[in-house]
Amino acid sequence: MSRRITWEDASCPIARAADVLAEPWTLLILRNATAGTTRFEDFRSELGIADNVLTTRLGKLVDRGLLTKLPYRDGGRTRHEYRLTQAGSDALPVLHALGTWGDAHTDSVSAYGPMQLVHVGCGQLTRPGASCDACGKPLVRDDLAWRGSWLSEGEIPLADPVA
Structure with a gap:
């Protein structure tokens, strides 16, 4: 349609x-x-x-x-x-915003809990933004992963765009 x-x-x-x-x-x-x-x-x-x-x-x-x-x-x-x-790749903030909204305003049937953003550089959870909540270093895509997502409870590194 x-x-x-x-x-x-x-x-x-x-x-x-x-x-x-x-x-x-x-x-x-x-x-x-x-x-x-x-x-x-x-x-x-x-x-x-x-x-x-x-x-x-x-x-x-x-x-x-x-x-x-x-x-x-x-x-x-x-x-x-x-x-x-x-x-x-630039749609990532839209995906993060939808994930945050979905975690806050919808019910999950997943055993993994809310999807979390991990700063791989320091291994800590963070929120989308310019810098890591835990260590303060700038957040760059190739140093981020999703944890507890729809695919698995492990960390899923974010794919880089084609050069």
């Missing part, structure tokens, strides 16, 4: 962002890409999403510049991986 309204030319930046991010499955695909998922079959199995929907969403994320499509060989076939671009 396609939307009847587009906000890509709206003057409001929230409307333009919603035009890119607000379709069903899009934020979950970005979440999993941020956690390092790159292959179609892994997105499909982790999300339980139909092939046609996943194909459409991945295509739109590539077209909008949030993911890039890179070929790889699987046996005799050429397949593709989907990697975060800088624009996709």
